Amino acid sequence: TGFVPINKDLEYFNRYNSLHGFQYDPHRDSFFITSLLNYEIPVFDGKGYLKQKLDFDFGKNNYDINKRKEFPENPRKVNTYVMENNIVQHINSFFPFKNKIFVHFFSGIRNSHFLFLDNNFDVIYHVDELENDFDGMKLKLWSWAYSENEIVYYEESSRFYSDYVETFNDRKVTIEKGDIHDFFRNNKEKLKEEKHVLVVMKVKE
Secondary structure: OOOOOOOOOOOOOOOOOOOOEEEEEOOOOEEOOOOOOOOEEEEEEOOOOOOEEEEOOOOHOOHHHHHHHHHHHOOHHHHHHHHOOOOOOOOEEEEEHHHHOEEEEOOOOOOEEEEEEOOOEEEEEEEEEOOOOOOOOOOEEEEEEEOOOOOEEEEEEEHHHHHHHHHHHHOOOOOOOOOOHHHHHHHHHOOOOEEEEEEEEOOOO
């Protein structure tokens, strides 16, 4: 069938899902559901019938089920527990591309992990920090959206400002129209405000 049971102990936790919690993959004629409650990703065929489940295991970094039950009554403890134990709360992004699938999650509060899976859902690439060979800026970003061959990230503008200053403060740079230095110069004051910066990356085949 097309139904996936919810753990009865967790069914009242979140009555909503993430932006990309339910999505269609045209390359595999499949639907994927990501949850804020666990690491399981049900895979449905194009007609909506369940064909398999993907379950990520983060070992010692798993979010203990008993802690999930406990914290709704003590929400202030969540961040402390997650940070001190480097816990993975959920899968943030599961983006299907033609020949690979992109997965993003955090361990702790801000420790990013980037995965690429092949068509058999085996890991082919895993890093905790992306190398920026374009302009050298740090890429501590949150994957926000995707297109056919791009991933769109967003970052707090104040953090972008700090990362830029840290990266280029002691370096002599050449400013060209449309490059990152031109962007920083034209938006320097706005970046200090509570805004967001969108960064678009192309996924290589």
